[in-house]
Amino acid sequence: MSRVLVVGSSNTDMIIRVPRIPRPGETILGGTFAVAGGGKGANQAVAAALAGGQVTFVARVGDDVFGGQALAGFEADGLDTRFVRRTPGSASGVALINVDDRGENSISVASGANALLSLDDIAGAKEAFAEADIVLLQLESPLEAVAAAVRTAAEAGVPVILNPAPARPLDDALLRGVAVLTPNEHEAAILAGLPVGNEYDARMAATRLRARGPETVIVTLGEKGVFASAPGFESLVPACAVEPVDTTAAGDVFNGALAVALAEKLPLADAIRFAQAAAAISVTRPGAQPSAPTRAEIEAFSK
Secondary structure, three states: OOEEEEEOOOEEEEEEEOOOOOOOOOOOOOOOEEEEEEOHHHHHHHHHHHOOOEEEEEEEEEOOHHHHHHHHHHHHOOOEEEEEEEEOOOOOEEEEEEEOOOOOEEEEEEOHHHHHOOHHHHHHOHHHHHHOOEEEEOOOOOHHHHHHHHHHHHHHOOOEEEOOOOOOOOOHHHHOOOOEEOOEHHHHHHHHOOOOOOHHHHHHHHHHHHOOOOOEEEEEOHHHOEEEEEOOEEEEEOOOOOOOOOOOOHHHHHHHHHHHHHHOOOOHHHHHHHHHHHHHHHOOOOOOHHHOOOHHHHHHHHO
């Protein structure tokens, strides 16, 4: 079984179905309300575990009811939670999510304990880095903790996947420690300083980003598919055709499944198709972590 170490955020998602996303100053009466586990780090960790990985999670949660519920959920999904720290006096992260009739969403996040993930937390998990086959990171945690995780992975000789979300500028020193960079269109545009809306744009952005350090750049383009650029491989991999219900965690499920596939040493094209199948299944279901498919579901979808 592949060993995946995920360092990142944990949120409680509060989700309202609405006919359309409200404009500034507008109130829209919604439909159903749901509460589910979320946060990019936790979503990716759960997705990786369900996709067949042996997953260790490094994170912070608060000492409130949401923190306790998150820990219970991680353990139920089979995560190793030795390095998930409850933070006295701090609230857990919370995300408020509107999902419209097309499955599109808007998200507001209060980071809570996620903002307190520290260099000590990374140092305290050093043994987990040494045991991992791959490390998966995002940007909902403090950047200094992300950079420390990249350095610690390098010291252990473990490749890093960085999902640069939410988007922010990154320096070359950090990017040189990343093996696989997985931005969406918006994130790729910010990092590369180029507009990204189609395959040609994605190719140009990936070329510019690879020059800054990562060996492999995978740009997710939603329904247009995934553009991947790596040594000896450059191609647009078409998306799977499904009817979306909720796209909230599609990127997170993609990254979690991709980490498992790459840790299992699948060829890049096969790893991308495995991750695309997982993401396609996830958008046909509501919620973030509840939408992540099992390994059996991914394999059945891919046949």
